[in-house]
Amino acid sequence: xxxxxxxxxxxxxxxxxxxxxxxxxxxxxxxxxxxxxGENKIPLYPDSKQMKWLAVLEVRTDHxxxxxxxxxxxxxxxxxxxxxxxxxxxxxxxxxLTGAKHGLLLIPSPxxxxxxxxxxxxxxxxxxxxxxxxxxxxxxxxxxxxxxxSIKLIIDTITSKIEFITRQRPDLEExxxxxxxxxxxxxxxFLPNSKNPCWYEEYxxxxxxxPYATNSYALYSKRFRIIFxxxxxxxxxxxxxxxxxxxxxxxxxxxxxxxxxxxxxxxxYDRLRLHPDVRFSAIKEPHxxxxxxxxxxxxxxxxxxxxxxxxxxxxxxxAAHQIQSVLQSDAVKERxxxxxxxxxxxxxxxxxxxxxxxxxYDNSTEGEPPFLIQDFIHAFQPNAKLIIMLRDPVExxxxxxxYFASANKSAEDFHEKVAESLQLFEGCVLxxxxxxxVYNNTLNNAMPVRLQVGLYVVYLLDWLTVFNKDQIxxxxxxxxxxxxxxxxxxxxxxxxxxxxSEKQExxxxxxxxxxxxxxxxxxxxxxLPTTKAILRDFYRPFNTKLxxxxxxxxxxxxxx
Numbered sequence: 001x002x003x004x005x006x007x008x009x010x011x012x013x014x015x016x017x018x019x020x021x022x023x024x025x026x027x028x029x030x031x032x033x034x035x036x037x038g039e040n041k042i043p044l045y046p047d048s049k050q051m052k053w054l055a056v057l058e059v060r061t062d063h064x065x066x067x068x069x070x071x072x073x074x075x076x077x078x079x080x081x082x083x084x085x086x087x088x089x090x091x092x093x094x095x096x097l098t099g100a101k102h103g104l105l106l107i108p109s110p111x112x113x114x115x116x117x118x119x120x121x122x123x124x125x126x127x128x129x130x131x132x133x134x135x136x137x138x139x140x141x142x143x144x145x146x147x148x149x150s151i152k153l154i155i156d157t158i159t160s161k162i163e164f165i166t167r168q169r170p171d172l173e174e175x176x177x178x179x180x181x182x183x184x185x186x187x188x189x190f191l192p193n194s195k196n197p198c199w200y201e202e203y204x205x206x207x208x209x210x211p212y213a214t215n216s217y218a219l220y221s222k223r224f225r226i227i228f229x230x231x232x233x234x235x236x237x238x239x240x241x242x243x244x245x246x247x248x249x250x251x252x253x254x255x256x257x258x259x260x261x262x263x264x265x266x267x268x269y270d271r272l273r274l275h276p277d278v279r280f281s282a283i284k285e286p287h288x289x290x291x292x293x294x295x296x297x298x299x300x301x302x303x304x305x306x307x308x309x310x311x312x313x314x315x316x317x318x319a320a321h322q323i324q325s326v327l328q329s330d331a332v333k334e335r336x337x338x339x340x341x342x343x344x345x346x347x348x349x350x351x352x353x354x355x356x357x358x359x360x361y362d363n364s365t366e367g368e369p370p371f372l373i374q375d376f377i378h379a380f381q382p383n384a385k386l387i388i389m390l391r392d393p394v395e396x397x398x399x400x401x402x403y404f405a406s407a408n409k410s411a412e413d414f415h416e417k418v419a420e421s422l423q424l425f426e427g428c429v430l431x432x433x434x435x436x437x438v439y440n441n442t443l444n445n446a447m448p449v450r451l452q453v454g455l456y457v458v459y460l461l462d463w464l465t466v467f468n469k470d471q472i473x474x475x476x477x478x479x480x481x482x483x484x485x486x487x488x489x490x491x492x493x494x495x496x497x498x499x500x501s502e503k504q505e506x507x508x509x510x511x512x513x514x515x516x517x518x519x520x521x522x523x524x525x526x527x528l529p530t531t532k533a534i535l536r537d538f539y540r541p542f543n544t545k546l547x548x549x550x551x552x553x554x555x556x557x558x559x560x
Contacts, residue, residue, distance in 0.1 A: 148530075151419060154426045155537045161429040162541055164457070169465050170371055175379050178361060178371060182293075182309045186252070186380050193338045194323055195496075197381055198251040203239060211235050211248075215314050216307040217283065220297060227282045231317055238321040240328075249320040249327075250313050253281070254342040255385040255495055256377070258463075259351030260453055262399040263391040264477040267514040269346040271488060274508045277340045277497055279319035288312040289373045290349040294356040303359070319343045342495060351388060352452070352459045355441040367436035378466040385495060386467060391477035392557040393454025393543070394535040398527045401449050409524055415531040417448035422538065425451055434458065454539055457546035464549075474550055478557075485509045 176183050190197040205211060210232060212218055218228040240247040257265050257272075266284070273280050286292065292307040319341065326339040350373060357369035377384060401414050424447050428437035437443055438452050438459075463472065473494045480487040488509055492500075500508070547555040 151422065151534055152537070154422050155534070157426050158422070158429055158538065159541050162434055164461060164545060165433070165435070167368070167372075167435065167462055167465055170375055172379060175371065175375055179376065182376070183379075185309050185313075188380075191327070193327060194251075195338060195340070196251045196254045196319075196323065196343050198249055198320065198323060200240060200247040201250045203246045203248045205246075207236060212314060215311045216292070216305065217286070217311055217315065220304070224283060227318075228314075231282075231314070234321065235317075238317075238324055240324065248317075249324045251316045251320045251323065251343055252313070252381060253316070253345040253384070255344050255387060256350055257344065257346040257348070257387045257389070259348050259388055259459070260390060260396065260456065261348040262396050262403060263348075263389045264480055265346055265348045265389050268387070268389055268475075268480070268491070269344075270514040271484075271508050271511060272344065272491065274504075274511070275492070275497060275500070276504065277342060278344060278495075279322065279341055280344050280346065281315040282318055283315055285347045285349070286312060286315055286345065287347045287349050287353075289377065290347065290353040291356065294360060296356055316343055340498065342497070351463070354439045355444055357439065358441050367432045367440070369439050372439075372462060374463050374466045384467070384471065386463065386472045387491065387494070388456075388460070388472065388474045389477055389480065390456055390474060390555070393456065393539045394532055394557070396454055397449055397451065397535065398531075400453065402524065411525060411528045411531070414449070415528050418451075418531055418534060421447040421449050421451045422534070435462075451538070455542050457542050457549060460546065460549065476554060479554070481513075 187199050190199050203211070212228045212232060215228060217224050238248070240249065257269060259265065269280065269284060272278050288307060288311075291297070293309070293312070295303040295306040297304055323339050323341050323343075326341065354369050354372050357371060361370050397418070398414060401417065402409060405413075424443060425437065428440060428443050432440070435458065438455055444450070444452055460472075460474070473491065475487055475490070485505075543556050547553050
């Protein structure tokens with residue numbers, strides 16, 4: 001078929017073609033032209049041959065010769081182009097939506113690893129009140145199944161490198177060299193008539209001196225200032241006067257709730273503080289042993305001035321005031337009875353967070369920390385009691401992700417972060433010991449999710465190198481949620497707390513659950529079955545060892 005170059009349309013019959021404005025010469029006059037003086041339209045008559053799809057049906061004559069290079073495209077051709085683009089866009093949108101829903105996308109996420117069919121968890125990741133909620137597993141993405149062997153190889157490599165080696169406990173003199181000020185403040189003997197490690201310290205200030213003027217907790221946090229304002233008002237009323245000197249009662253906690261985060265420690269704390277004989281620090285989680293004494297407020301913000309031990313002791317002044325009132329009572333003095341009040345502290349980082357060691361202590365040849373938190377706690381409080389609340393590490397990790405992630409949270413994003421973290425952890429264990437990787441600050445900051453926090457047995461074994469097993473109570477969140485009265489009785493017995501009235505017990509055991517999952521996080525639903533299967537494989541050898549150490553198969557978390 002021949003084409004007219006000027007008109008860019010199919011060739012018309014000659015009589016019509018001669019009337020075409022484009023095919024006229026420069027002498028063409030629009031005013032005299034009978035065609036141009038008409039409707040300014042030229043009807044097109046296709047020949048007997050079949051026209052192409054979306055052929056031009058109508059063409060307007062062009063009156064803008066000076067702009068014919070830019071604006072003289074035929075309207076029909078432009079419409080054809082736009083119509084084609086719309087059709088293509090609709091097809092692509094439909095493809096993406098259906099492909100994402102059914103797992104048929106041709107380009108998978110770079111961190112989508114294989115999917116195993118797994119039973120969904122029967123417990124909500126955070127709420128104690130919804131532990132029995134069920135959900136249906138989402139459909140598996142085909143690309144997950146295809147890529148599963150690669151992530152399985154990573155897990156197999158990590159598993160092959162797992163070796164639980166008992167660490168060497170540092171001696172007391174080494175600890176003194178590292179923290180001389182701490183050892184100069186805390187004595188090695190305490191008052192015999194208190195369950196808590198308490199002692200009297202001479203106060204050299206006067207009535208105009210602010211005893212909390214330099215306390216870092218009060219300086220760096222506005223929400224703690226109300227507490228310290230009250231302490232200032234009552235401070236002088238609780239000083240002990242002896243031989244023209246003033247003494248203040250100082251105390252350390254009798255027990256610590258040391259972990260783990262997102263395992264129900266807040267709920268346990270809230271219930272325990274309802275007991276009439278239990279007092280806690282003025283701040284629920286001081287994080288002094290793990291962070292503040294190193295000057296860490298937020299690790300990403302760098303280091304601040306180190307919080308001295310005196311600032312930490314100030315947090316127990318409210319409890320110390322009550323203990324002193326009991327110690328100074330006539331009944332205690334005459335009969336020699338002990339105060340029944342016990343002090344607790346509930347920083348969920350105490351069990352696992354030793355990230356700061358590399359900045360302050362001499363590095364060891366094996367890349368492992370030469371000193372751990374428990375070494376110092378035991379040096380001052382060899383009789384301290386420790387409570388640990390644990391949870392299925394798979395569910396703990398997802399809850400941790402939902403709580404701390406700031407934006408773009410989704411089950412798919414969580415999956416990708418898990419895959420990336422596993423790759424980083426594998427790279428570490430290929431070159432270093434398991435303990436070195438667990439306490440590796442660089443690795444822990446690089447991993448998008450905190451895989452290491454769920455390696456409970458690694459931390460527990462290190463705590464057992466300095467504390468006896470009967471000084472540590474290990475609980476499961478799943479048991480606490482299903483039978484709260486039973487777990488609270490275990491805690492009361494472990495802490496040697498006296499019996500409660502029915503009313504007091506009901507208040508403690510029937511209170512609403514604390515720190516439950518936020519509604520916006522609940523709407524995201526559970527993690528992908530693929531992610532669950534991957535994490536089950538990763539945590540399995542650690543759970544197995546934990547169950548052996550505790551002689552309890554419930555810590556295998558086979559069914560949660």
